[in-house]
Amino acid sequence: MNRLRSASPLLLVFLLFIGAFFGYPLLMLVYGAFRSGQPGTSGELGLSGFANAYGDPATWETLWASVLYAVGVQAIGLVDGFVFAWLSTRTNTPGARAITVTMITIFAIPTLFFAISWGMLTSPTGLITQVLGTDADGRPRLDAFSWVGLILVSGLKGIAVMYLLLLGPVRALNRSMEEAALLSGANRLRLFLDINIPILLPTLSGLAILGFVNSLGQLDVALILGVPAGIYVFPTQIYDFLATTPIRYDSASALALLLIAIIYLLVLVRSRALGNRKFITVTGKAYRLEREDIGAWKWAGLALFLLYTAVALLLPLAQLVIGSLQPVLGVTGFTVKHYVDLFGSPSVLNALENTFFVGVVGGFFATALAVLISYVALRSKHRLAKVPELVVWAVVAVPGIVLALAITWAYLSVPGLRNLYGSVWIVLIALIIVVTPIAQRATSGPVGQLGVELEESARVSGASAPRMMATIVIPLIGPTFLASWFISGVMAAGSLDIPILLSSTRTETVSLLVYNYYTQLGNGSRAAALLLVLLVLLALGGAILLGLGRLLRRRAERRTRSRGALVDAVRPEPVPAEPAAAPVPTPTTDDARPVGAASTR
CATH class of the missing domain: 1.10.3720.10 (MetI-like)
Structure with a gap:
């Protein structure tokens, strides 16, 4: 008070x-989980929403499916985002500036773009299906409407997000620490595992939780590619509660509270695990940012970047352009x-x-x-x-x-x-x-x-x-x-x-x-x-x-x-200094040496 x-x-x-x-909407979400009926109508307080949501075995299947989906998407985003950030800031890989521009472009594109374009790419008449063909049962060999497709497509934008978030921390790593480890006899792998990863641990753990949270709550890809394949995660399950009759607002709210609780629990675990450890890399002494010459590997890095650009940006754009000009999607002709x-x-x-x-x-x-x-x-x-x-x-x-x-x-x-x-x-x-x-x-x-x-x-x-x-x-x-x-x-x-x-x-x-x-x-x-x-x-x-x-x-x-x-214009002109006065003669002895001066002989 x-x-x-x-x-x-x-x-x-x-x-x-x-x-x-x-804050008010979040408080009302908690209230809604304990209240029967629809918002704005009469209802009673109780636990029916929790009983309906958590008493259904499908809820727990959805929970494990959501965890699997989020872990897979986050692994792709974090690992690949880190690799591209390393190539862009720490090595002499060609096209470093193009990497950042491309990642910003992919980040700015709505997630809906990836879901719909890849649904078209792997359809029976899609560009990828025409190249890779179909199996004996007629299914595309690379199918976006599957667990693998769902995780891969969701990870495309996750790579760009993680890259932009890792760009600063990776650039701030001090090369002098790495050189000291190399001089001590450590190889590259040990240097990476014992020096770089521990230093980046707060950033990596925080981004891992952030990416996991984002994947758990992502609706676009899961709704467009997952639901047709019979794959449900938490966001699509919540949407199903609200889009089917009877509408179950209390069950959807109860399920949403479980999702929020999982997220905050992860944040608490991270905070306790790191404790008060300090991770200082930018210092005032011997701080170096030179790029490392990785030899022929720089062309492998460039090839990896070009492959990602084609998969995440160029192929989807080409498929959308072709599809938009077809009379009916998949039918030959342009209009x-x-x-x-x-x-x-x-x-x-x-x-x-x-x-x-x-x-x-x-x-x-x-x-x-x-x-x-x-x-x-x-x-x-x-x-x-x-x-x-x-x-x-x-x-x-x-x-x-x-x-x-x-x-x-x-x-x-x-x-x-x-x-x-x-x-x-x-x-x-x-x-x-x-x-x-x-x-x-x-x-x-x-x-x-x-x-x-x-x-x-x-x-x-x-x-x-x-x-x-x-x-x-x-x-x-x-x-x-x-x-x-x-x-x-x-x-x-x-x-x-x-x-x-x-x-x-x-x-x-x-x-x-x-x-x-x-x-x-x-x-x-x-x-x-x-x-x-x-x-x-x-x-x-x-x-x-x-x-x-x-x-x-x-x-x-x-x-x-x-x-x-x-x-500079209004600054007053400096006053010229007065000429210095003539020096006063110093009495000397017969050998022309000042009195009291030491002899140089």
Whole structure:
């Protein structure tokens, strides 16, 4: 209570907003697990939801299937992401810059792209099936609608995500430590296992949990490739509870709580395992970052990168282009009819408008909120200033399908908020909650680098806090703000698990419409065409924001140079020094040596 009284009114208002915006839906999810009936209707408290969910043997089969799926996907993402990060930052492998650009591109592409494109690639008429052929029973030799296909396709984007997260830690490894180990007689394998892996243990363990969490909650690939093959994981099981009659909100909520509990338990185990161990690699003495010459292996690294690029990007794009130009998916012939029909369809235009809205507005507000959270946590000296950051990061462990369920309970249970359900606004709110933690991670570093003296000067000059944020903080982190805006907007625009539960026919997004075309309506060619349109729009948005970022950076550089020139212009000319006085003759003896001086003889 004393802490609350000592907090400023603005901080208290901000804490209440964060609690209501991020924490309230999660609390309502817990409430919904113990309540029978649908949100917003009469019901009774009890344990029927837990009994129905956990009493079904299929639930435990789904649990083990989910663990197997998540471990497989994470193993692919973490190992391959680490290999590519090592090749890019520590070796002389050709095309190191191209690796990073490609990984950013794959990261920005919605997961829906990989699921649908690989479903087409391994169909009876797909490009890969035409090359590899089929078995005696007519099944493709490489089938995406299988356990192997499900894990491999999900791992394609996971590699890019892990690469981007490992890029900094791998680059920061100190080469002098490795050279000391080699001089001591250690071979390369022992050096890697005894030096590099222990140093990267906090990063690797944290990313392993993050990837496991992301895989456990991933809906897109599991829904499109897994369900047709009879493979169910937690997200598809939760969706099945909500998409079939009777709708079982309490059972879905109970299953979602188990998923969240598993995730937080893993975080606790990691924290206890690492303890207070220190992992310092960047020091001020003998810190070296030279690339290592790996000889002929650099061509093997380049070949591995080109193979990944073809599998994750080029082949899927080629299949989508071919499929979008076919009259019917798999039928020989080319036509642009699907593109003409798309832009003449009111539902498609409405979906494009909704996607543009949630992407642009959602990405902006998520980034602005992330900057504000980081700023409060770094600048405020009150102990409660860290609470918003902790609450936001608690959302990271909540999969999108679970958060959509939590939003359903939170807004349908309140009469005033019930009207938002089914509107684009509730989709926007849910997407902002989902992407804010990512935006907060992207902006916290640049905000922490701002010197406090700049803000103090603005406040002393009479600027209010909002004006200081608008004129000092935002312009200085402009390029980072735009990059975070783009990343958050892409994630919001490409999301499927949020709109699939919260959207109505009037508020469909492009990703949901693509899913309906491909699975519900059986029109794969139109789904491919619409997905390509979405990718083009995302690329245009990225190019625009990249141009704005460069413009802001050049403007800041010009402003800095002009201020430097102004300082030089007004700097007073140095006063010439007066001529030095003539030295006073020193009395000498007969041998012309100063008195008291030692003889050099």
